[in-house]
Each structure stands twice: as C-alpha cells, then as structure tokens.
Amino acid sequence: MDSARRPWWMHTLAASFVGLHLLILYIVFRGPSDLIGLESGFENGSMVVRAVTPDTKFSRAGFRAGDRVLGIDGKVIRSVNDWRAIQANVETGKPIYWDLLRGSESFRAEIIPDGATLENRLAHRYDLYLSLALCCLLLGLLIGYQRPGDPIARIGAWFIVTASIAFGLPNGWAPPWRQLPLAAQLLLWLPQTSRYVMRRASGSVGPRDPRPQPNSSSRCRPPSCRGPSPASRHAPRGSQNRTLPGGTVRLCRGWHTRLCAWTASALPGRSRAASTRPWSASRCPA
Numbered sequence: 001m002d003s004a005r006r007p008w009w010m011h012t013l014a015a016s017f018v019g020l021h022l023l024i025l026y027i028v029f030r031g032p033s034d035l036i037g038l039e040s041g042f043e044n045g046s047m048v049v050r051a052v053t054p055d056t057k058f059s060r061a062g063f064r065a066g067d068r069v070l071g072i073d074g075k076v077i078r079s080v081n082d083w084r085a086i087q088a089n090v091e092t093g094k095p096i097y098w099d100l101l102r103g104s105e106s107f108r109a110e111i112i113p114d115g116a117t118l119e120n121r122l123a124h125r126y127d128l129y130l131s132l133a134l135c136c137l138l139l140g141l142l143i144g145y146q147r148p149g150d151p152i153a154r155i156g157a158w159f160i161v162t163a164s165i166a167f168g169l170p171n172g173w174a175p176p177w178r179q180l181p182l183a184a185q186l187l188l189w190l191p192q193t194s195r196y197v198m199r200r201a202s203g204s205v206g207p208r209d210p211r212p213q214p215n216s217s218s219r220c221r222p223p224s225c226r227g228p229s230p231a232s233r234h235a236p237r238g239s240q241n242r243t244l245p246g247g248t249v250r251l252c253r254g255w256h257t258r259l260c261a262w263t264a265s266a267l268p269g270r271s272r273a274a275s276t277r278p279w280s281a282s283r284c285p286a
Contacts, residue, residue, distance in 0.1 A: 006148040014141055016190040017161050021137055023176065024169060028130065031172040032092040032113040033120040038063065047077045061109040070099040088174040129167060136164035162198045165191055
C-alpha cells in the first residue's frame with residue numbers, strides 16, 4: 001500500500017512519538033544525573049529521610065535519618081507525585097533547596113545536580129530503558145505502516161508505540177520541553193495522552209519508571225536489584241513476574257493475550273495462527 005493511502009493522522013502520530021523519543025535521547029545524554037544516596041518514604045503526608053548513604057551529596061549537605069522534608073524549592077512534598085514533579089524539573093548545575101525539620105529545628109540544605117555521565121546511566125540501566133523504548137517504537141511504526149488499512153494492525157501498532165513510553169520520561173524532562181515551540185509541545189502531548197488512555201483502558205497505572213525513587217540508595221543498583229514487590233507474591237494464577245529497571249512487572253494472561261496475538265499477526269509474512277505469545281506487561285500494584 002502506497003503512502004498516499006495512509007491517513008494523515010498516522011503521519012502526525014508517528015511524528016509525535018518520534019519527536020518524543022528524540023527528546024528522551026537528548027535528556028539521557030545531556031540531562032542531569034539521577035539523584036542518589038537518599039533513602040526516604042512518606043509518613044503522615046510528608047517526606048521523611050530514613051537513611052543517607054555516606055560520601056554522597058546528601059550526606060555532605062547534612063541530611064540525617066529522621067529528618068522531615070518540609071519542602072523542596074518552596075513546594076510542599078506530600079506524596080510521590082509531588083516528588084516526581086521535582087524530579088521532572090531538575091536541571092544540571094541548578095541548586096535544589098531542601099527545607100528540613102530535625103526535632104524542633106528547621107534548616108535549609110542545598111543539592112546541586114551533576115550532568116549525566118555514562119557510569120551513572122549504565123548503573124541505572126538506562127541501556128535497557130532505551131533498548132525497550134526504541135524497539136517498541138520501531139516495531140509499532142513498522143506494523144502501522146505495513147498494514148495501515150487493517151483496524152487490528154492499527155490497534156496493535158498503537159499499543160506497541162505507546163508501550164515505548166510506558167516507563168515515563170527521564171528526570172529533567174520539563175526544562176527542555178518548555179524551551180520547544182508551542183506547536184512542538186502540543187505535538188508531544190499526543191504520546192503522553194495516548195499513554196494515559198492506555199493506562200486507563202488496561203486498568204493499570206503503568207509500570208514504574210526506571211528513575212531512582214525517594215527510597216533509592218546509591219549502595220544498591222537501580223530499583224531492579226530489589227526483587228519482586230510484596231504484591232507480586234499474590235499475583236493471580238497464570239501470571240509470571242519479571243523485574244525490569246522500573247520495578248516488578250507482571251506478565252499477565254487475559255485480553256492482552258488476544259491483543260498481542262493480533263499484533264503479531266500484523267507483521268508481514270505472519271498469520272494469526274502463528275502468533276503464540278500469550279503475554280503482556282502491566283504494573284503490579286505497590
């Protein structure tokens with residue numbers, strides 16, 4: 001089928017996903033390094049430091065176990081989503097000001113993020129993150145452009161290209177995003193909206209992102225080294241668990257099975273009868 005018979009919106013969606021992955025590549029290689037060395041959690045609506053790794057930025061800034069985080073850059077941190085908003089706006093060399101409470105004494109600490117290094121990225125398995133993302137992107141585009149008139153192929157292609165950003169964007173994505181022209185920003189919202197719709201449609205909140213979370217520590221590798229979450233021990237029958245950079249991912253059977261089979265059948269030279277991979281990924285609840 002020639003390109004003239006492919007609908008215009010297919011080219012628009014393809015351009016949006018390709019553009020978002022170019023932004024991801026830029027952030028991975030030119031963005032800030034992940035903040036590591038702090039182990040923390042959330043108690044009673046606030047962030048609490050549980051442990052600090054010696055000889056890290058946090059230990060040198062005076063962080064101690066038991067400190068309560070009142071705010072970061074003037075913003076109150078009450079949940080993981082608040083912390084993710086801070087991570088999204090991290091910039092290389094730009095100080096991050098932490099307002100802490102130790103007992104009855106409050107004080108301010110300063111953390112200056114470094115630029116991304118190959119060692120930091122490999123330690124946090126960004127190689128696997130990029131491999132999965134690019135493979136899903138290329139496979140989805142191949143299916144969509146090979147069989148643009150097949151509704152099943154379209155659904156499968158949409159599912160796969162959306163899976164390429166299932167782990168979210170790297171830390172520090174917001175500043176370069178804001179520097180783009182308005183038209184480019186609106187275009188890049190298409191994949192993000194698609195990711196949100198897919199999460200809602202699958203009844204899942206999506207796999208955990210591969211970036212270090214507040215309870216990460218530099219003494220450990222990325223969260224993948226921690227093994228399955230407690231919830232994975234109660235996975236339904238017929239499912240298996242795997243650990244990826246973002247955390248434990250449940251490989252489920254169900255309607256995903258049929259969708260993956262349809263997707264595989266959309267590949268050139270494949271028949272539906274030959275599609276026998278009954279699995280798909282969804283996030284295990286924390």
